[in-house]
Amino acid sequence: MSAAVTALIAAQVADHRQPGWLDKAVDDSIRLGREPHDRLLSIVAGLGGPLSVTVIAVIVAGACLLTRRYRGAFLVAVAVPAIGLTDIGLKPVIDRTISGYLSYPSGHTMGAFSLATTIVVLLTGPLHPRLTRWVRVLLAIAAVLAACFVSYSLIVLRMHYFTDTVGGATLAIAMVLAIALIIDLAAGRWGSAKRREAGGVAPPPAPPA
Numbered sequence: 001m002s003a004a005v006t007a008l009i010a011a012q013v014a015d016h017r018q019p020g021w022l023d024k025a026v027d028d029s030i031r032l033g034r035e036p037h038d039r040l041l042s043i044v045a046g047l048g049g050p051l052s053v054t055v056i057a058v059i060v061a062g063a064c065l066l067t068r069r070y071r072g073a074f075l076v077a078v079a080v081p082a083i084g085l086t087d088i089g090l091k092p093v094i095d096r097t098i099s100g101y102l103s104y105p106s107g108h109t110m111g112a113f114s115l116a117t118t119i120v121v122l123l124t125g126p127l128h129p130r131l132t133r134w135v136r137v138l139l140a141i142a143a144v145l146a147a148c149f150v151s152y153s154l155i156v157l158r159m160h161y162f163t164d165t166v167g168g169a170t171l172a173i174a175m176v177l178a179i180a181l182i183i184d185l186a187a188g189r190w191g192s193a194k195r196r197e198a199g200g201v202a203p204p205p206a207p208p209a
Contacts, residue, residue: 002174006105009167013096013104023161034156045153047146048108053080056115064122071183072122079179083114083172098161106160109168112147117176119143 013020019027034041046052057080064073087107096104120143123136131139151165 002170002177006167006171006174009163010090010094010104013161013163014094016096019098019161020163023163026162027155030152030155030162031158038156041153041156044149045108045157045159048106048110048112048150048154050084050107050111053084053111053115057118060115060118060122069122069125071187072125075121075176075180075183076118078183079118079176080111080114082179083110083175086110086171086175087168096164098164099158103160103164104167105171106151106154106164106168108154109147109151109160109165110172112150113169113172114176116143116147117173121176121180 047056057076061073061076064070064076084107087105087110090105091102091107094104095102120140123131123140147169151160151169154160154165155162
């Protein structure tokens, strides 16, 4: 569903050089009375940039390795670079621009939501030390809100249109969930094969991603 939203928007904005009617309505209301050169917003928007996303991804992957959540570390190692490469490949194909720069989908939004979605997926599995349900929920909400704030900052700073950020968010969410599912299915098949080789003696199950 998320990928379908990205594709639908892409079909509407391909080769466009101006904002659409939805962008005009939403962007104007978001930017109303806000300074387009706000320093704090520039810092927040930078959190979705390649360097910041890479640093945070390394930290998350390292935490997964320390707690022996190898599927989680593999998810981070695969999903974040894959989403970055997808952004690079899609922009020239769709060819939507803002101020002369390719803008759809928003790469910063994709980076922020790839991390947020990955963190939410990881919070659904076993954690060491264990966290209560409410702590997990609050951490998940904080991750999603941070990604939303990155998108908000990009619009205020006139780096992207509203639909750029929506397309980037939905694509990142779809890709992370798809990769997580593929990893879990592959791990399940590998575990079944190992059990058959061991004569039906089941090894301890690996923690989910």
